[in-house]
Amino acid sequence: MKIKLIENVAYRRFVVRFRLADGTRRRIFRWSPGFPWVRDEVGQELVDRFGVEGIAPRSVTIRGAR
Helix, strand or coil, rough: CCCEEEEEEEEEEEEEEEEEEECCCCEEEEEEECCCHHHHHHHHHHHHHHCCHHHHHCCCEEEEEE
């Protein structure tokens, strides 16, 4: 797993896969200190970018990148 040190905090790379309401599949990469933080960050980002109705229900998965 790839790790970046930012201000002595280890950040790990996560792969976020999700489906839009129209069926389009997307994948983005995000760096975060850990799973609890990346979940909140990604949730807020997806709502800000696409809105609650723009994301298909139960389509978001977050995994640690290799």
